[in-house]
Amino acid sequence: AQSVTQPDIHITVSEGASLELRCNYSYGATPYLFWYVQSPGQGLQLLLKYFSGDTLVQGIKGFEAEFKRSQSSFNLRKPSVHWSDAAEYFCAVALSAGTALIFGKGTTLSVSS
């Protein structure tokens, strides 16, 4: 069965430091890949997506993610974290962009000053 694993439940990063959130997926073919962010009490906002082509994708708010087929990974990165980045981050996959998403369990990011 298809699944998404986010190994880190909670990460704390100092403001200004770099960030990497890990995501691994189990899928028969290369799926469509997404990262969403959820601020407290809010819905999910799309950060970036990968469908095909260049394996390094840029998103909003200075985030980027790299698809590595050999590792079945789609890790999210940001070179310098801001306090406003504190939120919960979800990696998700789908057979195609319009179909239902399979989510990881999320990683909560805390930012320390």
Next chain:
Amino acid sequence: DVKVTQSSRYLVKRTGEKVFLECVQDMDHENMFWYRQDPGLGLRLIYFSYDVKMKEKGDIPEGYSVSREKKERFSLILESASTNQTSMYLCASSFGDQPQHFGDGTRLSIL
């Protein structure tokens, strides 16, 4: 910008009640989804719909039903609410191969 509106941010109901959660999108999207979010479990798919009057079960449909009489509206129904249905419910919509847009969620408490 796409707007997905969930009618209630917070809702408190009693065990055994029939509960309706409403979701409306304003962009003529054909695809609509209901997810349930629980701490440590992420989001899980309850039901989805790719067209009016069409519905498909997701991973956890037990205890729920849905209705899609109009393209813009997708309702989630708890036939007889139970305490284990206390959760955050998120509605999403999409068009073609575009990513899903989410509402702000309804936090439902069943007492």
